[in-house]
Amino acid sequence: MKIRNLKSEKAAPQRAVFMFALALLAVPAARADVLYSVDDGTAELGLGIDSGEDMIWMNRFPVQAGGEVITSISAAYGRPGGQVIPNGLAVSILLYQDTNGGSPFDATLLREIPALTANCNTNILNNYAIPATTVSGDLIAAVMLRNRTGITLFLAPLDRTVPNFSDTSFYAFNVGLDQTNLDSVPVANRGTTESLGFAGNFLLRANGTAIPEPTTILLATCAALTYGAGIRRTRI
Ligand SMILES: [Ca+2]
Ligand SMILES: [Ca+2]
Numbered sequence: 001m002k003i004r005n006l007k008s009e010k011a012a013p014q015r016a017v018f019m020f021a022l023a024l025l026a027v028p029a030a031r032a033d034v035l036y037s038v039d040d041g042t043a044e045l046g047l048g049i050d051s052g053e054d055m056i057w058m059n060r061f062p063v064q065a066g067g068e069v070i071t072s073i074s075a076a077y078g079r080p081g082g083q084v085i086p087n088g089l090a091v092s093i094l095l096y097q098d099t100n101g102g103s104p105f106d107a108t109l110l111r112e113i114p115a116l117t118a119n120c121n122t123n124i125l126n127n128y129a130i131p132a133t134t135v136s137g138d139l140i141a142a143v144m145l146r147n148r149t150g151i152t153l154f155l156a157p158l159d160r161t162v163p164n165f166s167d168t169s170f171y172a173f174n175v176g177l178d179q180t181n182l183d184s185v186p187v188a189n190r191g192t193t194e195s196l197g198f199a200g201n202f203l204l205r206a207n208g209t210a211i212p213e214p215t216t217i218l219l220a221t222c223a224a225l226t227y228g229a230g231i232r233r234t235r236i
Contacts, residue, residue, distance in 0.1 A: 006055070006173050006189075008198055009046045009082055009154050034067025036139065036206040038168055039159040042123050043079035043203050046154030047171060047193075051147050054177035056094070057156040058142035058170050059204045060104050063135050067208030070095055070111075070133050073141045074125035076157045076203035077117045083154050085120035091155075092144040093128045094179060095206070099137035104170055105182040105190060107140050112179065117155070125203060134211060140170075141206040144179050158193060160200035169193045169201045 038059055049055040073093050078085035093115045096107035111130050118126050147153050156171070172182055172190035182190070193200050 006171060006196065007048050007050070007152060007154065008196070009048075009079075033210055034064050034208040036061040036064075036067070036141070036208065038165045038201040039203045039205070040161050041125075041203070042159060042161065043076065043082075043157030044160040045158040045198060045200065046079050046082045047156040047158055047196075047198070048083075048152055048154035049145070049147050049173050050152045051150045053173055053175055054144065054146045055156065055171065055173040056142050056144045056177065056179060056182070057202050057204065058094070058096070058104070058140050059202050060098070060138050060140050060168055060170065061206065063137060063139050064208070066210045068134050068136065068211050069209050070130055070135055070139060070206055071209055072127050072129050072207045073113075074127045074205040074207070075141075075143050076119070076123055076125045077155050078121040079157050080121055080123060082121060085117065085153065085155055086149075087116070087118050087120050089117040089145070089149070089153075089155075091115050091117055092179070093130070094140075094142040094144055095130055095133060095135070096140035096142060097135045097137060098140060101138065104138065104140050105172070105185070107138070107182065109180050110135065123157070123203065125205060127207075132209075135208075139206060139208075141204050143204065144177070146177075157203040158198060158200040159203060160198065164194070164199040165201055166194050166199065167192055171196070
């Protein structure tokens, strides 16, 4: 079967909006400490595939101190004003680790979470919990769609508002795509968004928190033994 090119909708006008690469969240300690994001919250283009094909879109982030433990991934679908995308489509939320830099297509799949599309065409990022997973090197947040709808779907939301971060947002598509071995995808079917001629970054984020410090746990344990109370974690 011949693989068609990854498709894109007609580009929408862009707006100059301030965009941030990485923001520390000023939120209570119980929530994620680091937000990994390279989008401005609005998608101007949808990338997609024909029915019968499979696609992964992903953002790569260097792991930040204090955000090594990934607890959730957030993803939006489609774009406002674009093709109507149905809610409730089966997708997979993926977390990879790439410890050797360079190409992300040799990354190791750490987590795969079955999920359903929701809030399509709204720019709303749906938050999917991930079992707490420690990542080093680069983390890659990804979504996979196996399109069995019978129609071409422009599901992957691309923020094309400048500035765009290059070598950060990637795609791969194939028939029978193996998400556990992205290097098995033909080179012609994978790359950066800019290599497609559509520089931009996906509305796809990850949330991380710090690795509990052993000394902190030890101190807390000692305190519990001393005072007969339950173990209490204390941030230093
Ligand atoms: Ca935008
Ligand atoms: Ca690599």
